[in-house]
Amino acid sequence: MEEPKTPYALNSKKVAEATKYWLERRGVKIEEIAELVMLLQKKYYPNLTMEECIHNVERVLSKREVQNAVLTGIQLDILCEQNLLIPELQDMIKYDESLYGVDEILAFSIVNVYGSIGFTNYGYVDKLKPGVLERLNDKSLGPVNTYLDDIVGAVAAAASSRIAHRKQAEREQARGEDSVDTLAEKGTSL
Template identity: 45%
Template sequence: MKKKVLFSREEMARLCVEALKSRGVEIDEIAKIAYQQQARYTSNIRFETCRESVLKILSLRDIFHHVLLAVELDRMAEQKLFRGPIQDIIEQDLGLFGVDEVLGLDVARLYGVIGMTNFGDIDVNKHGIVSRLNEDGKKEGIVHTFLDDIVGAIAAAASTRVAQVINEDIAHEEPHKAISLFD
């Protein structure tokens, strides 16, 4: 009998949380980055809204696949399971590698250009848990080459989702009269 490969949204979110925890990442740490990023633009933002957004994003199939792949690639590099130069490239998180950022951008792009811009900010400025993962990844025997980018991308997507939720709430507070594209 084949193993299960399709999971419900609840299962995917739970498995993502477990995978992240196995690498020392808590959901609240990701939500904190999203909160700090959005708090610059919205004064009445709630931390719980950011946390809910992180969990919602972790329930998406593409994100589930990205998280599990990132965790597994880093684990494999720690165990030196790759051959040739790619082992050293991943293990040392070579600055010119870029494949880790591609995975991060793929996650962030689910929330459009703003999601990708938010990811760029997090990736360059290493906010919160992303900074710790990046620094820990420089220690002997620890690899976070893919994880730091995936975590940053989840935070970026959550930040963007929060902005969308807040703007949708505002739009409902201020209904517009019937408008036309030609007004």
Template identity: 50%
Template sequence: MTYAPGLPKGATFYSANKKRVTSRAVANAVEAALEERGVELKDIAEIVFDLQKPFMSGLTIEICIENVKGVLAKRELQHAILVGIELDRLAEKKLLSEPLQSLVDQDEGLFGVDETIALGAVSSFGSIAATTFGYLDKVKPRIIGNLDLAKEGKVNTFLDDLIASIAADASSRLAHRVRDEEESRLTQNKDK
């Protein structure tokens, strides 16, 4: 069965001889990878809380965790996290080819691929997420800074930027949802 015009006869987007990776398996792998690297959802939620507290009364860490979980449900972000963490792991084991090994190992300032992957992951959450990511990448608050400064053979070149991306996405998601709720209440009050 052909799913799209232009594909060769008998071709499909999904090959029967390839293992299909379920969304649940990917989500579980992301959760395990973050945990293995010492990152808890609460760590990310604290950054979201700090960003949004000045704008939202009644904000709690639990609300921030809920938004972090919502962001982590996005496949594009999950894939970016898995790729980035894997590159960090390979760099720790000195398994990358030179000069890439040295660029990743040293978190070379002009390398930029780590930020590019993380910035790509914020694209679905709009300009607020993009500008927030830039701020977090520069300031490196909380766990982002801890990951950036990690020593003792640890490489977090991609992870610190991915955590900034997750926090920026969750912050944007939260801001948009709060605004939607406010507008809904205003509309309901006008209709009364």
């Protein structure tokens, strides 16, 4: 293992860019994730726009915890396609073995970033596989997406949670309840 010339230092921008690049390279458009968000949230917020959904997906994808899970999951899918895994693991990931749940565990670390209110949305889309998830989950199409389909559902669930938190902040502001203090908090109200 050759050592790099310059000492290691985490470059957050590169990790963020790699996350976007690999999602796209694996065939997932931000807009498709945003459509899942719209599906999950439109009945609660009839005026919700696709722009808002896209914006919220992008904010979720800007979180380091999310980037780590996305890259790790896509990596395992790719290496499985390349037949590079330990045989027992290779088979479980290739055939999306129902008793193998590490993909769900990574997905959950994404959902968790916006708190426990996203658990339900994640399970729901993961079970029904609407939109892009149906394609990702189609085993006949060639690529291994065992991790990716759970990850995409998790990003959509997390973006839904983020919207729920923001809409509450907007409602309170509209009611004039927003003090200087809570305005300051808004950026990180979760």
